[in-house]
Amino acid sequence: xxxxxxxxxxxxxxxxxxxxxxISTSIIILGARNNIKDVKxxxxxxxxxxxxxxxxxxxxxxxxxxxxxxxxSGTLTGYLEITQYYLDEWIExxxxxxxxxxxxxxxxxNSDQISYTRYxxxxxxxxxxxxxxxxxxxxxxxxxxxxxxxxxxFRLYIGKIERVDGKLxxxxxxxxxxxxxxxxxxxxxxxxxxxxxxxxxxxGVYRAELAFTGSGxxxxxxxxxxxxxxxxxxxxxxxxx
Amino acid sequence: MLLLNRRAQYYAVDFIVASLIILGILSLxxxxxxxxxxxxxxxxxxxxxxxxxxxxxxxxELSKTVYNEDWETLSQLIDLTLPSNVYFSYYVYRWESESWxxxxxxxxxxxxxxxxxxxxxxxxxxxxxxxxxRKVELYLWE
Numbered sequence: 001x002x003x004x005x006x007x008x009x010x011x012x013x014x015x016x017x018x019x020x021x022x023i024s025t026s027i028i029i030l031g032a033r034n035n036i037k038d039v040k041x042x043x044x045x046x047x048x049x050x051x052x053x054x055x056x057x058x059x060x061x062x063x064x065x066x067x068x069x070x071x072x073s074g075t076l077t078g079y080l081e082i083t084q085y086y087l088d089e090w091i092e093x094x095x096x097x098x099x100x101x102x103x104x105x106x107x108x109x110n111s112d113q114i115s116y117t118r119y120x121x122x123x124x125x126x127x128x129x130x131x132x133x134x135x136x137x138x139x140x141x142x143x144x145x146x147x148x149x150x151x152x153x154f155r156l157y158i159g160k161i162e163r164v165d166g167k168l169x170x171x172x173x174x175x176x177x178x179x180x181x182x183x184x185x186x187x188x189x190x191x192x193x194x195x196x197x198x199x200x201x202x203x204g205v206y207r208a209e210l211a212f213t214g215s216g217x218x219x220x221x222x223x224x225x226x227x228x229x230x231x232x233x234x235x236x237x238x239x240x241x
Numbered sequence: 242m243l244l245l246n247r248r249a250q251y252y253a254v255d256f257i258v259a260s261l262i263i264l265g266i267l268s269l270x271x272x273x274x275x276x277x278x279x280x281x282x283x284x285x286x287x288x289x290x291x292x293x294x295x296x297x298x299x300x301x302e303l304s305k306t307v308y309n310e311d312w313e314t315l316s317q318l319i320d321l322t323l324p325s326n327v328y329f330s331y332y333v334y335r336w337e338s339e340s341w342x343x344x345x346x347x348x349x350x351x352x353x354x355x356x357x358x359x360x361x362x363x364x365x366x367x368x369x370x371x372x373x374x375r376k377v378e379l380y381l382w383e
Contacts (some may be wrong), residue, residue, distance in 0.1 A: 014256050021264055047291055051363060054298070059366035066369070090366060093336045093374045097364055226369035 049144045059090045060150040064129040069231040079116040106136040123236035124157040153177035156232045168210040172222050175204045189224045215240045286381045290361030293322040308368045336374040358382045
């Protein structure tokens with residue numbers, strides 16, 4: 001009887017001690033887990049490369065918009081210096097950002113391969129910035145390199161002028177071409193036709209109805225504007241009988 | 242009496258060895274499980290964050306809201322893009338004099354002191370009115 005009681009006490013103690021040990025271990029592990037603030041996640045290099053490429057193309061586009069605008073206002077002094085300034089600032093910014101995050105990054109261009117041209121012939125106008133940019137990014141596991149054709153073209157032309165019920169229907173085509181892929185329209189540009197805001201009807205086509213009841217000739221003036229001002233414009237005279 | 246003492250010693254040794262084995266195995270299982278759990282959640286949150294910023298960047302909304310400093314709309318857009326059980330807070334920086342200057346943040350929920358928090362980043366190249374790049378740092382947690 002005495003031996004049985006001792007054994008029972010021993011087992012009870014053992015169960016209690018094991019339970020306390022298990023609970024303590026769980027609390028310690030859960031506490032340690034909750035104190036982890038940042039878990040190191042390896043960044044997806046392909047995703048980052050894709051972002052860098054897209055934003056670099058956007059950078060070239062805004063350089064073209066600024067060049068065209070300065071050119072239109074007669075204040076453009078040297079397109080190459082301006083282009084290089086904007087590209088160098090962008091490259092420095094990316095290098096700072098991604099090297100701090102453990103990547104090796106290299107963006108470079110050859111200034112001989114940069115050119116800016118424009119065709120302003122009345123009803124059709126275009127501005128073109130050609131740039132070839134080498135983009136390379138690597139981490140411990142992967143390396144991606146691509147030569148990006150960052151040629152951008154803004155093209156604006158008056159496609160159709162029709163007289164309908166005492167009104168003048170004007171259609172304008174505004175196209176943004178990036179590299180060799182044709183992108184229709186541009187997000188942050190708006191089109192004005194004789195100071196009337198044109199509606200986007202799809203396929204790069206903008207349309208406005210102008211009130212005009214007289215006869216003779218009318219000059220249609222079209223301007224593609226960004227928040228900073230007009231950057232491409234076209235003119236056409238139209239005879240009304 | 243001697244037999245009982247010897248038996249008690251056996252029990253004690255048995256108990257100690259069994260306890261050590263149980264504790265060891267449980268510690269291993271817990272530790273492995275929680276590290277792998279955290280890593281999986283971190284990858285999940287990180288992917289969510291990248292996808293969110295990517296979608297907003299492709300639609301042009303990220304650039305528009307950041308350069309217009311419309312933080313309310315940006316918060317609403319991020320909130321719409323993320324699942325309802327994921328919380329966020331973000332900072333926005335401007336590239337100036339070869340370094341990042343904070344222009345706003347933290348915007349969104351208060352960041353918790355404990356738990357898993359993941360950071361994702363997106364760099365914007367500028368727009369027609371302001372050519373200086375911007376950086377969005379998005380923090381996510383559940």
